[in-house]
Amino acid sequence: MTATTLHRPTHRDALYLLEEAFGDGRMVTLFGRCTVDYDGRATSSLGPGDRLVVCKPDGTILVHTDEKRKPVNWQPPGCTHRASVRDGHLRVRSERSTPTERLDVAFERIDQVTAYEVTDRSDLRLQGSEEDLRRRILDDPALVEEGFVPQATERETAAGPVDVFGEDAAGRPVVVELKRRRVGPSAAGQLQRYVEAVDEEFPDEGVRGVLVAPSVTDRARELLAERGLSFVAVEPVADEGDDESGDGDSVAKAEGDGGDDGADAGRDDGPDAGDDAADESDDAADDTAE
Amino acid sequence: MTATTLHRPTHRDALYLLEEAFGDGRMVTLFGRCTVDYDGRATSSLGPGDRLVVCKPDGTILVHTDEKRKPVNWQPPGCTHRASVRDGHLRVRSERSTPTERLDVAFERIDQVTAYEVTDRSDLRLQGSEEDLRRRILDDPALVEEGFVPQATERETAAGPVDVFGEDAAGRPVVVELKRRRVGPSAAGQLQRYVEAVDEEFPDEGVRGVLVAPSVTDRARELLAERGLSFVAVEPVADEGDDESGDGDSVAKAEGDGGDDGADAGRDDGPDAGDDAADESDDAADDTAE
DNA sequence: AGATCCATCTCGCCG
DNA sequence: CGGCGAGGTGGATCT
Numbered sequence: 001m002t003a004t005t006l007h008r009p010t011h012r013d014a015l016y017l018l019e020e021a022f023g024d025g026r027m028v029t030l031f032g033r034c035t036v037d038y039d040g041r042a043t044s045s046l047g048p049g050d051r052l053v054v055c056k057p058d059g060t061i062l063v064h065t066d067e068k069r070k071p072v073n074w075q076p077p078g079c080t081h082r083a084s085v086r087d088g089h090l091r092v093r094s095e096r097s098t099p100t101e102r103l104d105v106a107f108e109r110i111d112q113v114t115a116y117e118v119t120d121r122s123d124l125r126l127q128g129s130e131e132d133l134r135r136r137i138l139d140d141p142a143l144v145e146e147g148f149v150p151q152a153t154e155r156e157t158a159a160g161p162v163d164v165f166g167e168d169a170a171g172r173p174v175v176v177e178l179k180r181r182r183v184g185p186s187a188a189g190q191l192q193r194y195v196e197a198v199d200e201e202f203p204d205e206g207v208r209g210v211l212v213a214p215s216v217t218d219r220a221r222e223l224l225a226e227r228g229l230s231f232v233a234v235e236p237v238a239d240e241g242d243d244e245s246g247d248g249d250s251v252a253k254a255e256g257d258g259g260d261d262g263a264d265a266g267r268d269d270g271p272d273a274g275d276d277a278a279d280e281s282d283d284a285a286d287d288t289a290e
Numbered sequence: 291m292t293a294t295t296l297h298r299p300t301h302r303d304a305l306y307l308l309e310e311a312f313g314d315g316r317m318v319t320l321f322g323r324c325t326v327d328y329d330g331r332a333t334s335s336l337g338p339g340d341r342l343v344v345c346k347p348d349g350t351i352l353v354h355t356d357e358k359r360k361p362v363n364w365q366p367p368g369c370t371h372r373a374s375v376r377d378g379h380l381r382v383r384s385e386r387s388t389p390t391e392r393l394d395v396a397f398e399r400i401d402q403v404t405a406y407e408v409t410d411r412s413d414l415r416l417q418g419s420e421e422d423l424r425r426r427i428l429d430d431p432a433l434v435e436e437g438f439v440p441q442a443t444e445r446e447t448a449a450g451p452v453d454v455f456g457e458d459a460a461g462r463p464v465v466v467e468l469k470r471r472r473v474g475p476s477a478a479g480q481l482q483r484y485v486e487a488v489d490e491e492f493p494d495e496g497v498r499g500v501l502v503a504p505s506v507t508d509r510a511r512e513l514l515a516e517r518g519l520s521f522v523a524v525e526p527v528a529d530e531g532d533d534e535s536g537d538g539d540s541v542a543k544a545e546g547d548g549g550d551d552g553a554d555a556g557r558d559d560g561p562d563a564g565d566d567a568a569d570e571s572d573d574a575a576d577d578t579a580e
Numbered sequence: 581a582g583a584t585c586c587a588t589c590t591c592g593c594c595g
Numbered sequence: 596c597g598g599c600g601a602g603g604t605g606g607a608t609c610t
Contacts, residue, residue, distance in 0.1 A: 002340070003321055003401040005295055027342065027356050029319060031293055031406050041471070041588040042418030043527075049410035050292070052317065054342065058357045066317050066408035067348045069366050070605060073414070076359050076590075098596075101588075111293040114402065116321050118356035120339035124363070128332030130601065159509070160475065160599065161594095180602085181331070184584065185450060189479035190600085193513070217583060219449070223483065237333075331603040360590060366605075388581075391603080420586060450584060451609095470587085474599065480585090507598060 005114040011090040014113045018055075018083040018092070021115035025057040030092070032110040036063050036073045040101025046072060053092065053105055055081050057118070061094045061103060075103045130163075130180045133236040137164060137178065137212065143234050144176055144210055145169075159197035172206050173198055179213035180236040187211060188223035195229065295404040301380040304403045308345075308373040308382070311405035315347040320382070322400040326353050326363045330391025336362055343382065343395055345371050347408070351384045351393060365393045420453075420470045423526040427454060427468065427502065433524050434466060434500055435459075449487035462496050463488055469503035470526040477501060478513035485519065 006017055014030070021028045030053040036046040046063075051072070054062040059079040062071040075094040079101075082093045090107040134153060141148040147169025155165040164176035175198050177191040188211065195209035209229040216224070216231050224231055296307055304320070311318045320343040326336040336353075341362070344352040349369040352361040365384040369391075372383045379396040424443060431438040437459025445455040454466035465488050467481040478501065485499035499519040506514070506521050514521055 003297065005297070005402065007293065007295065029342065031404075038588070042416055044414055044416040044588080046414045047412035049412040050406070050408045051410060052319065052344065052406065052408075054354065056354075056356055056358075060357070060359050062354075062359070064344065064346075064352075065410040066346055067350070067367065067410075068346075068606080069350050069352070069364060070587095070589090074359060074588080076588090077357065099588090111406070112295065112404065114321075114404075116340070116342065116401070118340045118342075120341060120355040120357075122337035122339040124334055124336045126332055126334040126603080128603075159513075182582095185483060186476060186480070186585085189483055190476070193475060193479055219583080223449070328603075334603075358591080360602095360604090364603085366603095389603090416588080418588080472597095476600085509598080 002117040003114055005112060007112055009110055009113060011085045011088075011107070011110065014090050014107075014110050015083055015085050017113050017115055022055070022081050022083070026115040027057060027118045028055040028116070029053065029112075029114050030055075030105075030107065030110060031112045032107045034063075034105050034107040036106075037104045038073050038102070040103075041099055044073065048108065050111075055092065055094075059094070059096070061092070061105075063103075063105060073103060073105075075101065079103075128180060128236045130178050130236065133178045133180055133212070133234065134163060136234065136236070136238065137176070141166070144174075144212060144232055148174060150176075157194055157197040158200065159193040162194050162198070165198070168208060172208055173202050175207065175209045177209070177211050179211070181213065182215040182217065183211060183213040183220050184217050185220050185223055187213070188220045188227070188229065191224075191229055192227050195227075292407045293404055295402060297402055299400055299403055301375045301378075301397070301400065304380050304397075304400050305373055305375050307403050307405055312345070312371050312373070316405040317347060317408045318345040318406070319343065319402075319404050320345075320395075320397065320400060321402045322397045324353075324395050324397040326396075327394045328363050328392070330393075331389055334363065338398065340401075345382065345384075349384070349386070351382070351395075353393075353395060363393060363395075365391065369393075418470060418526045420468050420526065423468045423470055423502070423524065424453060426524065426526070426528065427466070431456070434464075434502060434522055438464060440466075447484055447487040448490065449483040452484050452488070455488070458498060462498055463492050465497060465499045467499070467501050469501070471503065472505040472507065473501060473503045473510050474507050475510050475513055477503070478510045478517070478519065481514075481519055482517050485517075 004017065006013055018028060033048055033050050035048050038044045052064045058077045060077045061075040061079065061081065063073040064071050079094040079096040084091050090110055092105045094103045137143055138150055141150050145168065148166055150164050150166040152165045153163065154161040162175050163178045166174050168174050175194045177187060177194065179187050191209045191211050195207055199207045211224060211229060211231045212234050214235050215233060221231065294307065296303055308318060323338055323340050325338050328334045342354045348367045350367045351365040351369065351371060353363040354361050369384040369386040374381050379398055380400055382395045384393045427433055428440055431440050435458065438456055440454050440456040442455045443453065444451040452465050453468045456464050458464050465484045467477060467484065469477050481499045481501050485497055489497040501514060501519060501521045502524050504525050505523060511521065
């Protein structure tokens, strides 16, 4: 009984299933021809068409067409779903407050309704996030530059929290902003805001700013240069070739350069050694489609 | 025949349906107990659980749990779906290149598979976007300030395209950055970048910057003040009460203030007249569920 | 393909 | 609840 399905149901029969499913916390999918109207942070209307509608027990609703990753219309978790039959349409309404938002789906034809029993307790483990990059930096601060000493993460400033705060070999304060992927102008601006804020805390100490990311766009590099900020290329996860055992002095892409007079404009963009052909799946499968 | 469903199918039967559906461009939903592994821009793995998987004919794949608006795992449009049966699992693999990414879903149990015929050709009409705000400003430049004369939209600068570029009553260049909703520090930084870029084009002309949005956070307001930039409160869509006919001098929230010596620190945050009780739906419906 | 920016961004965290 | 920033952001647009 984990999935209950009605094919081409009457609106009334579909309504009954929706009542039950909304009541006991099941997930619901509807497929059929419908229109969608939304009013809230913005306003939208969508003419008739065939769509897949998903109602989750946490109050989420999604309206998907046959294209794109994002739903054409939706409502976030925490909304209240209601269904009704009126004017010959099965209507699903989802509402919330703060902000006040309403989504209305009106089906003129329902091809299928299904209610699912869902029990999912398994957390996603993800690698390659900014936090992984931070761990990498803390594990081997020389990746930022020789002699860098981290002192705090998420250090609060007037402009917001700094990813990694520390000192360089000369004892100057260093603000490090981390990005898990190639950075553009906004990251440069963000780093600048942090450096300015810290600079007011430590006047005349020559606060430095370092953007750490896999790579940087040209314009962002210019912005950094204009503002006397540096860039260092580091991947969020260590390449396979790298020696990542305890005593890591072989990781030294950034070395030498005693950094004597502030703000060197950053080592160059890494060569990005690219994808090694590690296709570990021998596709001698039983059956294969498309 | 718009929806073909198999209940608790064998993996092999499910595979046949997937083959057909992938072949003739139908949308597919699968529900069952599965694990998910991803490798690409990052890497992730998800242990076994009941999930709803949606495969779109454009190459999108979505893995949804019973919570949240976003899929736990996904693959964007343009990917290639393949299905197979191996080691007692129904496997769905979705791949693409640039960047190289692979998603694997392995079902140990399939409760339901459905293939849908989808024909959707109806465009979403949405109001309240930044573009609406821009039209509003161009329609009535006095919303920015008395005497403002727009000269270009999306005007290119060394720092990127400026939303609205023009002149104030004194002939000084004005950079306007538009935001459809309340702005934080990043918008202030963005405006600053543009102003600096334009300032290099027009040295000694006292280029001004105006951030136009419904409201602003405290920190962003400080940043604007530090940089000599202004803020003007404007909603992306006109309030119902407003007179939006041709001769608009009733809209004048921003008036007077000849702006003689640059950079007034912005009129205050609008009062946000809030939601009027325009509940046009009398809910004397036939049937209503939860 | 890359760069830039908007988005009903969503999401989590923290005050 | 609002502010703030990350995200496998997605998506559009332009070069």
